[in-house]
């Protein structure tokens with residue numbers, strides 16, 4: 189298994205900067221619905237969640253045949269890999285390392301296109317074109333905005349790239365962190381035009397990692413392929429209830445985007461003042477950082493946990509090493525506490 193999921197130690201009041209979960213918590217309306225929904229646990233949920241899917245489809249102006257629900261976004265990464273076994277995939281790295289695990293597990297071949305710090309971890313048309321034409325992959329994985337670098341690409345740029353592959357290739361866009369940016373992402377595009385799949389997670393934005401609910405939207409051909417391998421009842425009744433209403437939470441969404449935007453800028457500016465730390469510009473709710481003198485972030489993690497906080501070391505991401513770490517944006521008080529610690533920390 190890959191390394192994930194936040195702090196599991198025995199400190200109960202830790203501020204966990206290693207998980208990129210909305211610091212505003214679960215929206216109140218969803219929380220109440222989940223509490224009331226406890227009685228529904230005596231019944232089996234719908235096998236593929238058609239009712240919730242219908243409501244979601246209406247809420248985001250898509251058709252149900254363009255959607256698929258998952259036990260967290262993660263289920264759909266594995267399901268897509270399973271439905272495409274033995275194909276060749278190009279992965280834009282460094283990125284979420286489950287793509288690689290899922291693809292390899294189901295017999296797909298993977299090719300990494302590793303972006304560097306000198307490139308600002310940003311993909312360019314030239315670099316992508318070169319890799320696509322050399323490898324002619326069957327599918328491409330792009331996380332947007334990317335975990336852990338925070339780099340974002342605009343739809344226009346992506347659509348230009350999609351024109352390069354004039355062969356039958358699936359474009360997989362993981363937009364699990366897009367909602368924090370306020371940008372529409374590829375979910376807003378016509379899913380019937382083009383061979384692409386967009387992954388969405390409810391875990392991060394709606395602060396529901398324990399509920400395990402996510403969905404994907406894409407060309408019905410891709411969805412149909414995935415449905416052939418989908419196991420029954422992977423989504424529980426409470427997850428389905430949450431899914432029905434999340435898109436009505438407009439006030440919560442605006443408040444979140446406002447909070448993340450303003451705190452991200454404050455945290456970025458403060459981190460830039462710390463000479464021993466290099467911080468990378470991000471579009472979403474976390475920052476990738478690097479300890480400049482090459483000191484290990486494993487020591488930093490150990491030291492910061494003694495001070496009641498935790499962070500994500502990044503040595504297991506392709507193209508990164510022990511000097512990199514990732515920190516989530518939290519409440520202003522928590523962010524201040526983190527900055528104070530980092531200002532004083534001696535590597």
Ligand SMILES: Cc1ncc(COP(=O)(O)O)c(C=O)c1O
Nearest residue numbers: 260261262284335364389391402
């Ligand atoms: C980029 C990315 N995609 C997908 C996931 C999986 O999210 P979920 O909790 O919805 O399964 C994660 C979890 O960290 C992630 O970082």
